[in-house]
Amino acid sequence: MTISLINRINMQRNLLCRAFSCSSIANTKEWRISKGLPVNRNAEGVLLDGPDYTFLDGRPTPLLNKQKVRILKQREYASKIVELCSELDFAKERHQKMLKMAAEERQRVIDNRLKPKGRALK
Template sequence: MALLQMFRTAQTNGATRSLCCTAALQSKEWRLSKGFSANRTAEGILTDGPDYTFLDGRPTPLLKKQQLRMIKQQDYATKIVELTSELEFAKNRYQDKIRMEQEERDAVLRNRLKPKGKQLKK
């Protein structure tokens, strides 16, 4: 794989300077190719894990990011349950509507005029 080099030139007070970010790009590409996140500080054992542990085995309090993530996941779960119940309601209502229309058609067919006289005895 060829080395990836990007140079940015900035003009400041008549002087030019070159900035190279090859190492950062290679690190990002390596992390992505290994299945890690692009930003190493976004997630991981060092950022997600507790800062300390109790020797007697008590659980440590949740970190702020963990609390926010838990609240977000609970919001997602309640939204999913709410939308699922709405979907079930809509399906049942549609089935009831179709059933009622069919019953109306059947009622009209049952109530139509009946033959009289000799045709009735047949």
């Protein structure tokens, strides 16, 4: 009797703990992050990322701070990709060499086995 009463109290407590409601606004941040969008939609965009002015004689405008950061980040990504690709190539070559060495060792063991003598050779 007491066990069923304790179970019933625990179930009611779980229901009370889980009975709150959340609005769709609370999930907006996670949704935007999961879609690869910025958390604040006003933080960046075409109008905010572009230059504020242009030179009439055609000179390029200096890079904005976010553009510099983005370019540096892309360079870091590119260098990391090149580094990881070279490591991958090295690992593939090493694996092939190790397989070849294992096959050569196996062949050497087979070649060095004791050979029959006497009439079995004829």
